Amino acid sequence: MSKICRDAFEALSGIKSGMTLMSGGFGLCGIAENCIDALSMIDVKNLTVISNNIGNSGRGLVKILVQKKIRKAICSYVGGNPDLEKQIFSKEIEVDLVPQGTFAERIRAGGMGIRAFYTPTGYGTIVAEGKDVKVFDRPCILETALTADFTIIKAQKGDSYGNLWFKETARNFSPLMAMAGKITIVEVEELVPLGAIPPEDVHLPGVFVQRIFQGKNYKNDIEFLKLKE
Amino acid sequence: MAWSKEEMAFEVINMLNDGATVNLGIGMPTLVAELMPSTKNIMIQSENGVMGVGERPTAQTVSPTLINAGKETITVIKGASFFDSSLSFGMIRGGHIDYCILGGMEVDVDGNLANWMVPGQKITGMGGAMDLVNGAKQVIIMMSHFNKNGTSKFVTRCQLPLTGTNVVDKVVTELGVFSPAMGKFKIIKLASGTTKESLGDSTLYI
Numbered sequence: 001m002s003k004i005c006r007d008a009f010e011a012l013s014g015i016k017s018g019m020t021l022m023s024g025g026f027g028l029c030g031i032a033e034n035c036i037d038a039l040s041m042i043d044v045k046n047l048t049v050i051s052n053n054i055g056n057s058g059r060g061l062v063k064i065l066v067q068k069k070i071r072k073a074i075c076s077y078v079g080g081n082p083d084l085e086k087q088i089f090s091k092e093i094e095v096d097l098v099p100q101g102t103f104a105e106r107i108r109a110g111g112m113g114i115r116a117f118y119t120p121t122g123y124g125t126i127v128a129e130g131k132d133v134k135v136f137d138r139p140c141i142l143e144t145a146l147t148a149d150f151t152i153i154k155a156q157k158g159d160s161y162g163n164l165w166f167k168e169t170a171r172n173f174s175p176l177m178a179m180a181g182k183i184t185i186v187e188v189e190e191l192v193p194l195g196a197i198p199p200e201d202v203h204l205p206g207v208f209v210q211r212i213f214q215g216k217n218y219k220n221d222i223e224f225l226k227l228k229e
Numbered sequence: 230m231a232w233s234k235e236e237m238a239f240e241v242i243n244m245l246n247d248g249a250t251v252n253l254g255i256g257m258p259t260l261v262a263e264l265m266p267s268t269k270n271i272m273i274q275s276e277n278g279v280m281g282v283g284e285r286p287t288a289q290t291v292s293p294t295l296i297n298a299g300k301e302t303i304t305v306i307k308g309a310s311f312f313d314s315s316l317s318f319g320m321i322r323g324g325h326i327d328y329c330i331l332g333g334m335e336v337d338v339d340g341n342l343a344n345w346m347v348p349g350q351k352i353t354g355m356g357g358a359m360d361l362v363n364g365a366k367q368v369i370i371m372m373s374h375f376n377k378n379g380t381s382k383f384v385t386r387c388q389l390p391l392t393g394t395n396v397v398d399k400v401v402t403e404l405g406v407f408s409p410a411m412g413k414f415k416i417i418k419l420a421s422g423t424t425k426e427s428l429g430d431s432t433l434y435i
């Protein structure tokens with residue numbers, strides 16, 4: 001069966017209200033623009049969304065946030081996302097703030113079959129509340145794996161098997177989320193033939209990818225343009 | 230006279246060993262990168278997945294997929310590498326980063342740090358700060374000595390939600406360089422003309 005889909009709508013078939021969704025990207029860098037646009041047009045709600053920032057400055061996942069499609073957000077940094085902050089204060093959304101390294105590792109663990117791990121990050125802070133503590137060389141807290149029903153990510157290049165190549169810092173959480181999603185959807189700037197990505201340069205083997213499609217109309221927004229004076 | 234932000238950045242730069250790997254927080258710590266002399270051979274890591282952060286791009290070289298953890302456009306130096314967030318935080322948590330330089334809201338005599346949340350105010354999230362303070366070999370805090378109300382940020386015990394416990398190695402402010410030690414703040418250096426009395430509660434310092 002081919003993994004190649006026509007577009008974001010076909011790739012997202014089967015997504016339902018109440019599901020858990022992982023979405024790649026750091027701020028707006030490397031986000032799955034086509035899938036997010038499609039989700040804003042699909043009738044789904046009560047989603048649990050696992051994404052580092054849940055969009056920013058009115059863009060990215062904020063599109064579906066303002067449509068009240070997200071019931072719970074699991075993320076590490078929401079600075080610069082006033083729409084999310086508003087929904088947190090009005091209790092329209094539940095938010096679980098996770099230290100970024102723990103966030104990444106919980107997702108990686110989810111994809112790698114590790115159920116939980118001990119980490120020093122967060123010990124002695126509100127992050128540790130209610131969590132098992134064990135002393136190794138120093139006190140550590142127990143953190144559990146994260147998985148998702150659907151994962152949406154973007155890569156610069158991908159082939160029909162789903163082998164991926166990411167550009168610069170657009171990689172961030174995407175390979176981890178691909179591993180942790182039951183159905184991982186990848187949109188690519190360039191859908192290339194098998195073999196076009198040399199095996200040594202494959203950043204994520206296609207075994208973790210279930211659906212892939214050629215994306216279009218990428219904006220690749222820059223959040224803070226800083227140029228040399 | 231109190232140090233300027235640039236002078237504070239040079240105090241931090243002087244603490245870094247040649248060839249060190251450094252992670253810089255958002256805000257004042259970014260000055261450290263801007264003022265770093267190239268002779269120091271410092272590798273700057275940014276936790277969104279890059280080792281070897283360089284100077285700002287030009288309008289010709291700018292790339293939307295090349296940013297730092299502050300989501301600002303950057304370039305990379307020769308010898309740079311890109312990686313995913315798990316590997317990035319593995320470098321941090323695994324003790325492979327020599328220094329992290331972060332801002333601060335409160336530091337206490339036990340080396341506890343609060344720098345991510347003021348209850349009831351703006352919600353931002355901790356980002357990578359909790360991983361950084363627990364993972365980097367040395368944690369240097371770069372902050373103003375007093376908050377906006379004029380209260381000292383050097384306290385006996387942090388009141389704000391903590392970022393990490395017993396994690397701070399050095400604090401650089403406009404008034405000097407300090408280190409939490411034995412239930413006090415050891416004065417390592419004072420800006421010229423600064424007296425112990427001008428630091429706030431002078432009994433906190435040795």
